[in-house]
Amino acid sequence: MYTFIKEAHSGIAYILILPLIFIVLFAAYSYFTKQAFTDRHKKFALVGLIITHLQILLGLILYFISPLGLANFSGESMKSAPMRLMILEHPLMMILAAVLVTIGYSKAKRLIVDNSRHRAVLIYYGIALIFILSRIPWSVWP
Numbered sequence: 001m002y003t004f005i006k007e008a009h010s011g012i013a014y015i016l017i018l019p020l021i022f023i024v025l026f027a028a029y030s031y032f033t034k035q036a037f038t039d040r041h042k043k044f045a046l047v048g049l050i051i052t053h054l055q056i057l058l059g060l061i062l063y064f065i066s067p068l069g070l071a072n073f074s075g076e077s078m079k080s081a082p083m084r085l086m087i088l089e090h091p092l093m094m095i096l097a098a099v100l101v102t103i104g105y106s107k108a109k110r111l112i113v114d115n116s117r118h119r120a121v122l123i124y125y126g127i128a129l130i131f132i133l134s135r136i137p138w139s140v141w142p
Contacts, residue, residue: 002065009058013136016051020129023048024122031118042109045121049105052128056098063091085137093135097128104128 023044030041063069068086077083104124108117 002062005058005062005065009055009062012051012055012058016048016055017129017132019044019048019051020125020132024126024129027118027122027125031115031122034115035118037108037114037117041118041121045105045108045125048125049101052098052101056094059091059094082137082139085135090135090137093131097131100124100128100131 026041026044029035030037035041068083069091070087072083073087077087101124104121107120107124111117111120
């Protein structure tokens with residue numbers, strides 16, 4: 001079970017990063033060209049939201065069943081940068097990224113002015129993407 005969830009979490013990360021990059025670039029293009037916020041824009045943002053939530057769900061399950069997660073949380077582990085990344089920094093930043101994606105989608109859905117909707121997706125999804133890319137454990141990622 002652990003191996004399956006770990007592999008799924010790593011695999012979905014690829015499926016998450018590529019659409020997020022596309023969504024941020026598409027939102028930037030739409031914002032700067034002052035396009036209308038259409039159903040296509042909303043669906044792209046929704047896909048990013050769904051994949052992010054799926055990834056965070058798998059990550060939280062993994063955090064509680066993995067020997068590198070909560071079970072290894074101690075003061076001694078905090079002294080090691082790789083262990084601190086796996087125990088604290090990666091989960092915290094990914095949760096914040098999921099929160100930002102959720103806020104960005106909600107704001108874009110609620111706002112009325114098209115350019116404001118594009119800006120909300122661009123800013124919130126963009127910051128979330130930066131958080132995700134900054135705290136991926138690249139040394140152990142397949």
